[in-house]
Amino acid sequence: MNKIDWVDKKNLTMLADFYEFTMGNGYIQNGIEEKYAYFDMFFRSIPDNGGFAIMAGVEQLIEYLKNLKFNNEDIAYFRSKNIFSEEFLDYLRDFEFKCDVWAVPEGTPIFPQEPIVIVRGPVLQAQLVETMILLTVNHQSLIATKTNRIVRAAKGRQVIEFGSRRAQGYEAAILGARAAYIGGCIGTANTIVDRDFDIPALGTMAHSWIQMFPTELDSFKAYAKVYPDNCYLLVDTYNTLRDGIPNAIKTFNEVVLPLGYRPKGIRIDSGDIAYLSKEARKMLDEAGFPDCTIMASSSLDEYTIRDLINQGAKIDSFGVGERLITAKSEPIFNGVYKLTAMEEEGKIVPKIKISENVGKITTPGFKQIYRLYSRDTNKAIADVITLHDEEINDNKPYEIFHPLFTWKRKKVENFYARKLLVQIFDKGENVYDSPNVHDIKKYCNEQIDTLWDEVKRFEKPHEYFVDLSQELWNIKDELLKRHK
Amino acid sequence: MNKIDWVDKKNLTMLADFYEFTMGNGYIQNGIEEKYAYFDMFFRSIPDNGGFAIMAGVEQLIEYLKNLKFNNEDIAYFRSKNIFSEEFLDYLRDFEFKCDVWAVPEGTPIFPQEPIVIVRGPVLQAQLVETMILLTVNHQSLIATKTNRIVRAAKGRQVIEFGSRRAQGYEAAILGARAAYIGGCIGTANTIVDRDFDIPALGTMAHSWIQMFPTELDSFKAYAKVYPDNCYLLVDTYNTLRDGIPNAIKTFNEVVLPLGYRPKGIRIDSGDIAYLSKEARKMLDEAGFPDCTIMASSSLDEYTIRDLINQGAKIDSFGVGERLITAKSEPIFNGVYKLTAMEEEGKIVPKIKISENVGKITTPGFKQIYRLYSRDTNKAIADVITLHDEEINDNKPYEIFHPLFTWKRKKVENFYARKLLVQIFDKGENVYDSPNVHDIKKYCNEQIDTLWDEVKRFEKPHEYFVDLSQELWNIKDELLKRHK
Numbered sequence: 001m002n003k004i005d006w007v008d009k010k011n012l013t014m015l016a017d018f019y020e021f022t023m024g025n026g027y028i029q030n031g032i033e034e035k036y037a038y039f040d041m042f043f044r045s046i047p048d049n050g051g052f053a054i055m056a057g058v059e060q061l062i063e064y065l066k067n068l069k070f071n072n073e074d075i076a077y078f079r080s081k082n083i084f085s086e087e088f089l090d091y092l093r094d095f096e097f098k099c100d101v102w103a104v105p106e107g108t109p110i111f112p113q114e115p116i117v118i119v120r121g122p123v124l125q126a127q128l129v130e131t132m133i134l135l136t137v138n139h140q141s142l143i144a145t146k147t148n149r150i151v152r153a154a155k156g157r158q159v160i161e162f163g164s165r166r167a168q169g170y171e172a173a174i175l176g177a178r179a180a181y182i183g184g185c186i187g188t189a190n191t192i193v194d195r196d197f198d199i200p201a202l203g204t205m206a207h208s209w210i211q212m213f214p215t216e217l218d219s220f221k222a223y224a225k226v227y228p229d230n231c232y233l234l235v236d237t238y239n240t241l242r243d244g245i246p247n248a249i250k251t252f253n254e255v256v257l258p259l260g261y262r263p264k265g266i267r268i269d270s271g272d273i274a275y276l277s278k279e280a281r282k283m284l285d286e287a288g289f290p291d292c293t294i295m296a297s298s299s300l301d302e303y304t305i306r307d308l309i310n311q312g313a314k315i316d317s318f319g320v321g322e323r324l325i326t327a328k329s330e331p332i333f334n335g336v337y338k339l340t341a342m343e344e345e346g347k348i349v350p351k352i353k354i355s356e357n358v359g360k361i362t363t364p365g366f367k368q369i370y371r372l373y374s375r376d377t378n379k380a381i382a383d384v385i386t387l388h389d390e391e392i393n394d395n396k397p398y399e400i401f402h403p404l405f406t407w408k409r410k411k412v413e414n415f416y417a418r419k420l421l422v423q424i425f426d427k428g429e430n431v432y433d434s435p436n437v438h439d440i441k442k443y444c445n446e447q448i449d450t451l452w453d454e455v456k457r458f459e460k461p462h463e464y465f466v467d468l469s470q471e472l473w474n475i476k477d478e479l480l481k482r483h484k
Numbered sequence: 485m486n487k488i489d490w491v492d493k494k495n496l497t498m499l500a501d502f503y504e505f506t507m508g509n510g511y512i513q514n515g516i517e518e519k520y521a522y523f524d525m526f527f528r529s530i531p532d533n534g535g536f537a538i539m540a541g542v543e544q545l546i547e548y549l550k551n552l553k554f555n556n557e558d559i560a561y562f563r564s565k566n567i568f569s570e571e572f573l574d575y576l577r578d579f580e581f582k583c584d585v586w587a588v589p590e591g592t593p594i595f596p597q598e599p600i601v602i603v604r605g606p607v608l609q610a611q612l613v614e615t616m617i618l619l620t621v622n623h624q625s626l627i628a629t630k631t632n633r634i635v636r637a638a639k640g641r642q643v644i645e646f647g648s649r650r651a652q653g654y655e656a657a658i659l660g661a662r663a664a665y666i667g668g669c670i671g672t673a674n675t676i677v678d679r680d681f682d683i684p685a686l687g688t689m690a691h692s693w694i695q696m697f698p699t700e701l702d703s704f705k706a707y708a709k710v711y712p713d714n715c716y717l718l719v720d721t722y723n724t725l726r727d728g729i730p731n732a733i734k735t736f737n738e739v740v741l742p743l744g745y746r747p748k749g750i751r752i753d754s755g756d757i758a759y760l761s762k763e764a765r766k767m768l769d770e771a772g773f774p775d776c777t778i779m780a781s782s783s784l785d786e787y788t789i790r791d792l793i794n795q796g797a798k799i800d801s802f803g804v805g806e807r808l809i810t811a812k813s814e815p816i817f818n819g820v821y822k823l824t825a826m827e828e829e830g831k832i833v834p835k836i837k838i839s840e841n842v843g844k845i846t847t848p849g850f851k852q853i854y855r856l857y858s859r860d861t862n863k864a865i866a867d868v869i870t871l872h873d874e875e876i877n878d879n880k881p882y883e884i885f886h887p888l889f890t891w892k893r894k895k896v897e898n899f900y901a902r903k904l905l906v907q908i909f910d911k912g913e914n915v916y917d918s919p920n921v922h923d924i925k926k927y928c929n930e931q932i933d934t935l936w937d938e939v940k941r942f943e944k945p946h947e948y949f950v951d952l953s954q955e956l957w958n959i960k961d962e963l964l965k966r967h968k
Contacts (some may be wrong), residue, residue: 012654019687021675026689029710032696039692077679083711085789123696130690131674132681134649135657142652147571161502166620169655170496170678173619176653190795191505192498195561203503205510208823211835212516226513227506227567238838238967239907262682271840322816331815332650332806339692351695356755373680403695483722 006095013068014077016131021078024124033091033124036343038366040392041117041133043110047145047330051461052109052319054444057140058424059106061447063134063261066430068097091124098156099125101425104369106434107182109451110141111383111466115367116335118421120209121428130337135196139172140179142333143325146184148448150315150320152456154165154241155309157318160202161188162297163325165478174324180440191212204232204267211237217247220472224255224263232295233258234266240268240276241283249287265293265316273298274313281314295319301329302458325410339361354477358404363468365475372398372412373450380450381412382465383420387472392417403476410465496580497552498561500615508608509572510689512521520827520864521607522850524599525617531580531629531814535945536593537936538632538928539600539662539667541624542908543918545588549618550914552581579622583609585909588853589920591666592904593935594625595867595950599851600819602905605912607826614821616658623656626817631667632932634804636940637786639793642801644686645672646781647809660809666925672728673803681921688716688751694899695721701731701959708739708747709967715740716749716779717955724752724760733771749777749800757782758797765798779803786942799917836963842888847952849959856896857934858881864934865896866949867904871956884951895947 027033030244046053046186070092078084078092107472110116117133118125151159167173177188178197187200193202205223213219216238224231233251233430235244266284268276273296282293296308297319305318322328341350343365350364367386372381381402384392392398394417402408424432435443454462468476495710509516530537554576562568562576562740570720583605592602592857601617603610635643645664651657661672662681671684678685689707695705700722708715719728729750736747750768752760757780768776780792781803789802806812825848827836834848850872856865866884876882878901908916919927952960 012676014679015648015654015657016675017648017673017687018675018678018685019673019689022687023689023693024709025691027696030706035687035696037692038698074679083714094582098935123692127690127692133658135651135654136648137706138657139652164499164501165821166818167619168623168652168810168815169659170499170619171500171613171653172623172656174653179770186632189501191500191502192496195498195503195558201502203501203506204505205507206611206614207837208521208607209510210510211823211837212519212521212826222514223510226510230567236839251946322818326652326810326815328815331652331810331812334650334806339650339695342696346581353691353695355720361755 007387009069009148010121012064012132012453013070013183014074016128020128020130021084025059025092027086027124028053028088028091034122035337036121037123038124038341038348039126039130039337040115040340040362040367041335041337042113042115043333043335044111044112045331045334047142047327048114048149049461050145050149051455051457052111052464053141053333054111054144054183055108055141055183056103056106056144057137057175058103058173060116060140061103061133061136062424062430062432062434064136065097065101065129068095068129085266097125097428098122099129099423099425099428100423102421102423104420105422105443107440107447108445109380111464112361112406113466114369114383114385115421115444118367119322120366128397133336138335140175140182140334141335142331143176143179144183144444145333147180147185147324148327148459149302150300150305150324151184151316153305153309153458155206157315159184160317161185161190161324162321163192166322172325172464178437180324181437182444184441184445185320188325189317202214204230207234207236207237209384210234215252216243220247220251221255221429223479224251228256228259230262231261231263232267234267234269235280236268236270237322240271241279245280245283249283249289252287252289253294263289263292263319265295267319269297273315274311274433277314278312279310293317297321299323301337303329318323326359340364341366352476352483354480354483359482361480363472363476364479365472367421367472370417371420372415372417375414375416379452380464381415382467384469385472386469390469390471400465403468406473493853495551495555496548496616497554498558499619500612504612504614505568507611508575509568509706511608512572512575512636513569518606519611520605521823522825522832523610523614523820523821524623524846524851525597525601525821526597527594527622527625527819528596529818530596531811531817532633533945534629534633535939535941536595536948537625537817538626538667539588539592539594539619539621540590540666542587542626542858544659545587545617545620545927546908546914546916546918547602548620549581549585549613550907552579553614555790568916572760573869580833581609581909581912582606582905583909583912586905586907588904589906589927591924591931592730593864593931593949597841597847598867598869598949599905602851604764604850618819622817622819624659625819626811626815627660627663628667628928629817630811630813631664631669631808633786633942634789635668635909636801637793637942641799642670643667643668644801644803645674646803646805650676650806656809662921664808665921666928667894668675668925668929669804681876683921689716689718691721694718700727701734704731704735705739708735712740712743712745715745717762717954718751718753720752720754723837724755729764729767733773734941736771736773736776740752747773747776749779751779751781751803753781757799758792758795759862761792761798762796777801782826783803783807785812788944812825819900824848825850834959834963835962836967838964838967845964846965847956847960849956851905851956855904856899856901859898859900860899862934863936864948865899866951868951868953869956870953874955875911884949885916887957890957
């Protein structure tokens with residue numbers, strides 16, 4: 001039941017900023033709607049000052065682009081505004097997507113300034129998809145990136161996504177859980193995500209279960225009788241150490257063992273988790289349940305998990321909710337979508353957007369990204385953004401240099417180069433099948449293994465090299481000089 | 485075209501935490517699935533240490549509850565888990581919602597500890613809706629609350645929602661824009677929100693429009709010819725003061741005026757907005773366009789807007805994006821859903837959840853909220869949470885007291901009392917029509933006017949009184965004593 005398509009269930013063509021339509025109408029009025037334009041989606045900084053981000057959302061982006069269309073209700077809506085020409089409305093009615101699109105595959109570590117999506121096509125169309133491209137990729141990349149931080153902090157302990165109830169809307173819950181799985185969660189609390197994406201849904205009981213029975217012990221025993229083979233008990237409804245854990249142990253001994261099973265675990269959802277987990281571990285071990293796991297859940301994130309582990313908390317798995325699903329510490333992935341070139345008589349003319357802020361100046365041109373890996377270590381050395389048809393020959397040394405401080409140069413030897421951008425649409429036709437989410441997760445994990453630990457640390461990570469090829473740098477420098 | 489239903493387009497019954505199903509099956513196995521339970525949704529603290537929050541999301545909650553159902557695919561999914569009884573699967577197949585539901589109407593200022601949604605019904609059902617009630621109300625209340633902070637900081641200047649591209653998923657963009665409108669935005673950049681909720685979509689041009697023409701002046705003139713009656717120009721693509729504004733003025737003089745219109749405005753999207761807006765104002769005034777407005781947009785929120793206004797920035801309207809649509813400063817609305825009572829032989833038996841943290845102890849019982857207003861000023865004095873059938877007689881003085889520091893008491897006189905909770909479902913039947921979003925916005929504005937300025941300020945706002953009636957307090961105290 002994989003691949004139920006959350007985007008297709010409602011047509012989201014109209015989820016577009018209004019200016020995309022006023023400009024579209026303007027392009028038609030000026031007779032330039034068919035001029036070919038090139039747009040890059042790129043982002044400017046990594047959330048939480050991290051060393052890398054993770055690409056996600058391409059599957060949903062494809063579904064959106066495959067289903068672009070305007071119905072009569074949409075046309076009537078635009079006509080009611082009294083600012084759009086009939087020619088434009090005809091264009092929308094007969095809309096047929098004709099763009100070429102490239103994207104970095106989901107699960108790939110990505111870095112600032114890299115074109116993670118490129119759209120080439122008639123300017124009206126390439127402009128129209130701006131909002132949805134950004135929205136889709138920004139959201140899922142944000143959550144995949146945040147989740148991976150939490151998973152790294154957990155140092156091999158399981159992390160489960162528990163955030164639906166605090167997510168920012170329904171797709172934030174559903175596609176956020178998908179992105180969290182890519183980023184390293186082993187499952188989710190959200191049932192619909194299991195049904196539609198085959199991501200394991202997990203969960204046992206709320207405090208209400210315990211409250212519904214005369215006593216906590218009654219509630220535990222009632223639960224254990226129904227699920228003796230999967231008995232996780234929530235122990236903090238009244239008093240964790242005085243009542244909850246002793247009642248759990250009693251239940252394990254009196255119900256679970258006699259039915260021929262080993263108890264699975266307990267969950268602590270409040271109080272001082274470090275202290276309680278250590279006490280709980282002792283009590284469970286002494287009672288003969290060293291295999292009974294302890295799950296913690298309570299406003300956790302990478303920082304609290306790191307602290308808990310540093311304090312010697314005895315936790316086997318973490319249920320992580322609101323701070324993961326909203327990426328609380330930095331809830332914005334700042335991807336932008338900028339015109340980088342247009343075609344004049346079949347020739348690519350690079351375009352630039354200047355800013356007082358040097359970091360906000362765009363890199364013009366139609367691009368590709370190469371990732372250079374060491375043949376010795378298989379570790380990623382640097383990314384080089386090149387012109388789209390430029391080839392990097394990995395049979396000979398290649399000189400990379402810092403795009404601002406150009407005297408910083410380094411010769412890379414004994415490497416292999418991999419192109420990161422793959423074409424997903426060719427003249428409007430989808431030419432790329434998204435892998436299933438399990439394969440994406442596996443690929444993501446493998447790719448993160450190619451990053452040096454220095455890139456992965458939380459505090460002041462090494463800034464991974466993202467350089468421009470000499471040819472691309474020349475084009476940018478030339479345009480900057482012309483505008484200044 | 486109002487009321488296109490974003491929830492109904494996809495059935496979201498399966499957007500539920502998995503434990504709601506394991507518990508549901510457990511209730512059936514224990515023969516208590518029809519026992520009546522009472523749940524409160526309430527929240528524990530106001531985002532950003534604000535003085536009040538704003539209720540939102542009830543319309544979508546109603547749509548969700550009206551459409552609860554399980555299809556064959558859902559049943560097959562559960563069966564494949566091998567842990568659910570056939571009796572439970574039959575229950576789901578024949579599912580018919582039978583609960584009573586009360587909610588505080590959208591747009592109402594709300595405060596911590598108040599039951600903003602109450603569900604009463606068979607425990608299996610009342611438990612099943614937990615995730616979606618929380619998700620729906622948490623999200624929209626978060627955004628309405630955040631937006632109102634931004635709108636108040638803007639002190640009468642227009643605020644427009646520009647955040648779709650950075651929202652956390654599609655409904656975060658769509659329903660977030662709806663919540664932002666309730667909270668005080670005058671419009672949105674998101675076209676689909678206009679089509680479906682009749683909330684004005686606004687927008688003119690991106691930097692790409694300017695880049696598509698040989699020069700900035702060419703691009704401005706081309707735009708002005710298409711939209712002479714609605715000519716807003718984006719002036720920061722190359723150099724705001726040197727090029728952008730002079731080119732805009734030239735366009736106004738050479739295209740807009742000759743066609744018989746006045747120019748509408750300019751937009752500044754980068755750079756030092758305070759400085760640029762003051763210079764822009766001077767240049768526009770000197771050129772004879774004192775009526776030409778200045779819009780600013782660039783990572784704005786209540787704090788940057790307050791600072792810009794304090795610095796004398798000349799801004800007429802603000803386009804506010806990512807920090808509004810994600811509620812960046814605090815992206816979580818911490819609503820919870822707790823069992824408060826059950827029925828035994830037709831009698832309500834209050835239930836409590838204890839916690840080490842006093843603020844996390846729940847208030848038991850089936851409740852109502854009264855808001856007491858001064859007859860002299862029409863200002864809200866206090867909220868009193870009572871038993872559901874308790875009446876507050878506003879013809880005589882009423883004594884309120886602090887629920888923790890019970891010696892703090894105050895006699896309220898010359899007041900009128902208004903019940904805040906309205907019934908939206910009666911035995912599973914929808915009995916409340918959601919007002920349209922314009923009426924909700926108007927009501928919200930009126931209700932915020934009933935709050936003292938002391939409650940509305942950003943820094944250390946006055947803590948509005950939310951008290952318990954003596955009867956409700958006695959029940960809680962009794963249960964606390966019994967459990968300690």
